[in-house]
Amino acid sequence: MASTxxxxxxxxxxxxxxxGCMYVAPVGTTLPTGISSTLDPAFLNMGYLGDDGIVxxxxxxxxxYQDMNGDTIxxxxxxxEKTSTVTLREIKKDTxxxxxxxxxxxxxxxxxxxxxxxxxxxxxxxxWELLLKNGRKWRRVAESVKLGELDDMTxxxxxxxxxxxxxxxxxxxxxxxxxxxxxxxxxTEATE
Numbered sequence: 001m002a003s004t005x006x007x008x009x010x011x012x013x014x015x016x017x018x019x020g021c022m023y024v025a026p027v028g029t030t031l032p033t034g035i036s037s038t039l040d041p042a043f044l045n046m047g048y049l050g051d052d053g054i055v056x057x058x059x060x061x062x063x064x065y066q067d068m069n070g071d072t073i074x075x076x077x078x079x080x081e082k083t084s085t086v087t088l089r090e091i092k093k094d095t096x097x098x099x100x101x102x103x104x105x106x107x108x109x110x111x112x113x114x115x116x117x118x119x120x121x122x123x124x125x126x127x128w129e130l131l132l133k134n135g136r137k138w139r140r141v142a143e144s145v146k147l148g149e150l151d152d153m154t155x156x157x158x159x160x161x162x163x164x165x166x167x168x169x170x171x172x173x174x175x176x177x178x179x180x181x182x183x184x185x186x187x188t189e190a191t192e
Contacts, residue, residue, distance in 0.1 A: 012132035050087025143172025
């Protein structure tokens with residue numbers, strides 16, 4: 001069996017890139033196609049994220065088929081659900097537009113106005129800029145997401161204001177994938 005040996009360089013904690021690690025833009029915005037390509041200016045920085053990090057969750061149903069006696073005779077793939085959850089810490093136009101819908105938020109003359117009209121129908125693309133140990137870059141791209149569950153927002157003197165938000169990830173029509181990951185390799189050299 002041809003394979004590479006175990007390598008501690010491939011074992012890592014993860015963190016976000018300082019200065020911005022989650023960016024959103026309307027679906028249809030040009031997506032990055034590599035680890036170091038420049039993001040389209042339409043991508044908005046979501047600012048500081050909570051210290052609980054980013055949670056990527058996957059679930060899939062399995063359909064079980066029985067015969068007339070109740071014996072399992074086959075199984076098949078069912079629905080797939082992919083979500084991402086993060087706590088947004090900054091209170092600014094871009095994060096409010098992501099949560100409330102871009103048409104419901106303005107920032108003019110020193111005043112942000114954010115209307116809560118119910119669930120947002122906006123479709124977004126998301127790029128997460130991440131780092132593994134030794135500065136190894138990891139870029140995760142989701143072509144199409146919609147805002148999902150909003151957690152409660154607590155405002156109290158001894159905690160940072162923030163709101164956990166989940167996004168539901170759909171398979172992209174351009175990429176054909178839920179996510180596209182670009183990760184610096186420890187086994188081959190970059191040619192760029």
